[in-house]
Amino acid sequence: MIFENNLAFAQNMDQQDPMRHLRDEFFFPQQNGAPFIYLCGNSLGLQPKTAKKYIDQQLNNWQNLAVEGWFEGDTPWMFYHKALKDLMAPIVGANSQEVSPMNTLTVNLHLLMVSFYKPKAQRFKIIMEAGAFPSDQYAIESQVRFHGYDPESAIIEVKPRAGEYTLRTADILATIADHGDEIALVLFGGINYFTGQWYDMPAITKAGHEAGAIVGFDLAHAAGNVPLQLHDWEVDFACWCSYKYQNSGPGGISGIFVHEKHFKDSSLNRFAGWWGYQEQQRFKMEKGFIPEAGADGWQVSCTQVIPMSLYYASLQIFEKAGFISPLRKKSKKLTAYLSYIIKEINKELGEEQYQIITPETEMDRGAQLSIIAKHKPKEIFKSLMDNNILGDWREPNVIRLSPVPLYNSFEDIFTAGLILLKVSKELI
Template sequence: MIYHDTLEFAHQLDEQDALKAFRDDFLIPKHNGEPAIYLCGNSLGLQPKSAKNYIQEQLNAWEDNAVEGWFIGNEPWLKYHRLLLGPLSNILGAKETEITVMNSLTVNLHLLMVSFYKPTGNRFKILMEAGAFPSDQYAMESQVRFHGFDPKEAIIEVAPRPGETTLPTEDILKQIADNANELALVMFSGINYYTGQFFDLEAISKAGHEAGAIVGFDLAHAAGNVPLKLHDWQADFACWCSYKYMNSGPGGISGIFVHEKHFNDTSLNRFAGWWGYRKDKQFLMAPGFEAEIGAEGWNVSTSPIILMALHRASLNIFEKAGGLQSLRAKSEMLTGYLEYIIGRVNDKYGEDVYQIITPTEKNQRGCQLSVVCKRDARTIFNYLAQNGVIGDWREPDVIRLSPVPLYNSYIDVYKAAQTLFKALGAVK
């Protein structure tokens, strides 16, 4: 695609966009009475207009049936979570039995670590990317301390080369190979929250298994954003949140993936709860935990139906849009256009004041572009907000901008870039 730096070209792309109607399925915040340019789906996705109806349906069921809502009605709550598994299996590249929906992201990460971080005398180390989201860092630190190890010895962080911001795949694989005899777990983000780099999860999974380690992924910034094939990649486990690219509300429900190769592994520890008990005997209330086969056996607590209803509202829009396969093509175009327009802003200004640190290669990024502002960064970010462009700030000088294919337009991208240009004049 040859891009052009004109409003007319952006309008033309929007007219040709087969997915443009889905923008009307979301509530876009207003700025001075007009729709804001919302480029912050990497942090919180927009509210589907249908969300209120999905919640109201469950409030009605509660009103009409009270406790019997678990067993009767059009969508009995006891099995409500299973309504989400079909759409999620497509988004994650997993079998429905390998997925369950529960809790929040870091809670799920800890629960999965109980099963899959099994340090032994010499094999006790965890390999992860340097600069992972703090929750992951804190989780790894606390897990290794729980097992009696010093995080400084037990955690290996793969850092970018001097002067670089992203990680070459070969560096990750080399670190795995170099530490093969000591690795218990390879734990990587799908997409690094700061740089927007989409890691080669298939290669990481293969290398980790060749080293004799378990491989897990935090997909907070990847689920609903980039193509995933968790089953085929042989990942051992994964978890994610749903409130970013899957638009399921602030603090929305999380989920986990456990590969089917582990379903019959009785050596795995787990923190158990009644909700994960085998379904054919669940109401016998017998002592002694017997896990349900599949990822559902990792469930602990009762399904939060209202949160799941919010999640379902968005997932059904994904299905209507043709799934992630359809959305990915537009995502690549939108982000590519944003990259091009930011380059034109630098050209017009005569200086590379905006440096994109997210990889240029499409297969190494999703929606997000992380932009280093080399001049008055915080002032420029504030100028964007004051002029109706909602992005995301990360210290010390990075603005994250994420055009989401379900609700962002090419005109959004064009206008955001023009605001970046105007900001430079305003901060002189």
């Protein structure tokens, strides 16, 4: 597509956008009486305007029904998670039995590794991306130590080549092949939080399985952002937070995926809790854990009703949008337009002040662009915030900007570019 660096072009793109009405579903933060141009959905999504309605619904149930809310009322809490499952499944390309909302992301990563990291004398290593989000690094290190191994020898990190910021798929696959008979688990992010690179998940899954390993993904930056087909790709397990692209609020509830091929595998370990016990027999309080069918059998504690109500509010907006496919069409255009605008700014400045380290090709990225600022990066980031442009900062010099198709517009991108050029000229 041929882009233009002018307001009329951006406004015309917005007029043609069939998703533009979804912007009105969200609240935008304000500063000095004006809304921010919010480009930080990769860190925390905006609040749906219906969030309060669904929280109030559950507060009213608690007020009026108290403990009977578990079984009575319009949304009995005992079964509330099922309303979410049907809406979660299309977002990650699963069937509803394969997903469940529960806990928070790293808790779920630990619980799933209890089941799917089963090291043996020869096959005990984990392959992961270098520079994964710290929580993943800590979880994997601690799981390795828990099983009695040294992280230095048990964890294989795939690093970018010298002078590069992102991983080559060929290098990931070669590493898996080279260590095939040693690998117990391949565990990657779907999209790297720092660079915004979307890994070739089907290829990684296939290579991991060919090596005899289990394959899992942390989808914190992928779920709700890019199209996923976890079931068809035969991914073994995955988990994600829902407060980034899925707008469930700070610390919002997590989700898990377990492929149905594992449902009847009685050899899998679990850290069990009563909410994962067979639903129809749960309140008999009998000894001896028998898991509920599907991903729900990995539940541990009671349904987190209030966090689920926030997630439900956002999931209904995804349903209204037609889930991921139409949003992805817009997202590719928005992100490409942002890339174009950044390059136009560099032309105006006469140098590559802003280096985009996120892959250029659409199939290798989602909504986020990670941008190295060559001169005065922190000052520029602060000035953007002072001018109502809200992205986020990563040390030592990276500004992450993420145009989210649910609520960002082409005019947002154009205006952010104008302001970035202005502050650049003032500060450099």
